[in-house]
Amino acid sequence: MEFCLREIEGEQAHDPIFIDKKMNSPPSSRCLYVPGPVIVGSGPSGLATAACLKAKGVPSVILERSNCIASLWQLKTYDRLRLHLPKKFCQLPLMAFPADVPTYPTKQQFVDYLEAYARRFDIEPRFGETVSEAEYDGALGFWRVRSVGPKGELMEYVCRWLVVATGENAETVTPEVEGMAEFGGEIKHTSSYKSGEEFTGKRVLVVGCGNSGMEVCLDLCNHNAKPSLVVRDTVYVLPQEMLGISTFELSMWLLKWLPLRLVDRLLLVMSRLMLGDTARFGLPRPELGPLELKNLSGKTPVLDVGTLAKIKSGDIKVRPSIKCLKRHAVEFVDGKTESFDAIILATGYKSNVPSWLKEKEMFSEKDGYPRRPFPDGWKGERGLYAVGFTKRGLVGTSMDATRIACDIQRCWNDEAKHRLPQ
Ligand SMILES: Cc1cc2nc3c(=O)[nH]c(=O)nc-3n(C[C@H](O)[C@H](O)[C@H](O)COP(=O)(O)OP(=O)(O)OC[C@H]3O[C@@H](n4cnc5c(N)ncnc54)[C@H](O)[C@@H]3O)c2cc1C
Numbered sequence: 161m162e163f164c165l166r167e168i169e170g171e172q173a174h175d176p177i178f179i180d181k182k183m184n185s186p187p188s189s190r191c192l193y194v195p196g197p198v199i200v201g202s203g204p205s206g207l208a209t210a211a212c213l214k215a216k217g218v219p220s221v222i223l224e225r226s227n228c229i230a231s232l233w234q235l236k237t238y239d240r241l242r243l244h245l246p247k248k249f250c251q252l253p254l255m256a257f258p259a260d261v262p263t264y265p266t267k268q269q270f271v272d273y274l275e276a277y278a279r280r281f282d283i284e285p286r287f288g289e290t291v292s293e294a295e296y297d298g299a300l301g302f303w304r305v306r307s308v309g310p311k312g313e314l315m316e317y318v319c320r321w322l323v324v325a326t327g328e329n330a331e332t333v334t335p336e337v338e339g340m341a342e343f344g345g346e347i348k349h350t351s352s353y354k355s356g357e358e359f360t361g362k363r364v365l366v367v368g369c370g371n372s373g374m375e376v377c378l379d380l381c382n383h384n385a386k387p388s389l390v391v392r393d394t395v396y397v398l399p400q401e402m403l404g405i406s407t408f409e410l411s412m413w414l415l416k417w418l419p420l421r422l423v424d425r426l427l428l429v430m431s432r433l434m435l436g437d438t439a440r441f442g443l444p445r446p447e448l449g450p451l452e453l454k455n456l457s458g459k460t461p462v463l464d465v466g467t468l469a470k471i472k473s474g475d476i477k478v479r480p481s482i483k484c485l486k487r488h489a490v491e492f493v494d495g496k497t498e499s500f501d502a503i504i505l506a507t508g509y510k511s512n513v514p515s516w517l518k519e520k521e522m523f524s525e526k527d528g529y530p531r532r533p534f535p536d537g538w539k540g541e542r543g544l545y546a547v548g549f550t551k552r553g554l555v556g557t558s559m560d561a562t563r564i565a566c567d568i569q570r571c572w573n574d575e576a577k578h579r580l581p582q
Contacts, residue, residue: 189316191315192317194318196218196220196321197218197319198220198319198323199222200324201224202224202283202285202287203230203232203327204548204557205561206224206323207222207229207252207274207278208252208547208558210222211253211254211255211277212561212564215281217569218565221286223289223291224287224289225288225291226287227288229274229275233267233271234271237351238354238375238379240355240379240382242265242267243265243270245553246264246406246408247261249553249554249555250555251554253558255280263406288310290307291305291516294517294518295519296544302318302319302320303543303544304318305317321543321571322545323545323547324523324549325546325548327511328549329509330513330528331510332349332509332510338483338484339484339485343486344487345503346501350373350376355383356380357383359380360384361385363386363502364387364501365503365504366387366503367505368508369391369462370462373389374389374465377467378476381470388477388478388500390480390481394445395443395461397468398450398462398464399430399435399463402430407431411451415451420451420455427449443468446459480493485503488500510528512528513528519540521541522541530546530549534551535559537550543571545564547561
């Protein structure tokens with residue numbers, strides 16, 4: 161990659177477009193022309209896209225704000241995390257997980273796999289570069305991508321293709337709750353929770369009952385803390401496996417033969433037999449079936465890894481919405497008040513695309529996702545692409561990355577014909 165940039169830097173001294181851009185750049189910023197795509201983000205989506213492009217002979221440049229690949233996994237996840245889906249649904253294109261990695265790899269095994277993936281495809285992101293702005297320059301027919309380094313260094317990249325790979329989890333969502341300043345105990349988002357060890361013996365309120373909230377509760381239990389779980393909404397809790405097969409795989413298989421609503425009904429019957437009526441334990445189910453709900457709203461069912469048993473045994477208490485916080489206590493909407501030492505917010509993440517991408521057609525300003533629904537959200541206009549915004553985890557990432565690479569390769573090859581001497 162450095163080669164590709166340096167080479168172009170040399171050429172640019174004689175490139176009128178480059179010189180013009182340089183003059184229009186903010187003062188003291190360096191400007192680089194990138195012949196291939198610029199990819200923003202070096203999580204699994206950015207890596208997969210770079211690898212697919214590389215395999216097709218298209219060089220790319222990845223810009224990453226943190227100092228490592230897969231920063232979400234390396235820096236913002238808890239120690240006990242394993243992939244929720246079997247490894248065959250989480251591998252990136254062109255390289256399988258090693259055979260000796262278990263079906264549900266640990267977070268470290270997943271990170272090791274991604275490191276090996278980056279090495280295999282010789283991917284070297286430019287770390288410490290936060291993309292602050294990207295816009296299409298219609299006069300030139302190029303994207304201008306601006307980044308800021310750790311010491312405030314400004315860079316501008318000029319490219320034909322821009323791939324947005326900043327993810328569905330770019331920024332934490334932290335709700336404002338009345339009385340937060342008075343609480344006095346620790347309040348942290350799951351992105352900075354590592355292990356229940358530091359909470360041993362403490363009363364901890366976990367807010368949010370998605371996969372992370374449920375698993376953090378279990379981890380707290382295993383470290384002899386006293387967790388309570390705020391459940392504000394309806395939620396599906398399904399067993400991670402049914403009949404010895406992962407629930408995800410079974411659903412995918414059934415969907416090949418049966419209509420979605422029937423598959424939903426089968427899943428619910430099976431999970432009722434295996435887990436019982438979750439509403440009895442304070443976890444009421446939504447009206448729509450789990451797959452239908454996922455398709456319509458993107459809301460993922462919780463795959464139970466043991467939390468439900470702890471809820472049934474009373475080791476984890478279920479509580480309603482919070483009304484307000486008081487000094488080391490929480491008042492709930494049912495009027496009851498309880499003392500807590502700490503609060504963990506399992507309140508999720510959001511996309512940050514609207515904060516830096518100056519483009520309003522492809523991405524919604526409201527939620528930072530492509531406006532077109534799956535499977536059509538990956539491609540925009542004028543060389544703009546999105547990878548990893550399908551609400552379908554790594555399966556969606558692989559689909560997007562493969563399509564994007566094919567699409568860019570076509571243009572790349574067409575342009576190469578013109579570049580080559582006749
Ligand atoms: C706790 C947890 C468990 C999960 N488990 C699974 C699972 O088992 N299976 C599954 O399929 N999915 C799972 N997911 C979903 C997960 O988000 C994806 O699997 C995967 O990490 C998405 O990859 P990504 O590259 O799209 O996004 P990310 O991994 O979030 O990577 C995006 C990268 O972009 C960088 N970035 C963001 N903004 C900028 C900017 N302005 N400039 C430069 N760089 C930027 C970030 O630093 C980050 O490195 C899980 C998510 C969480 C939070």
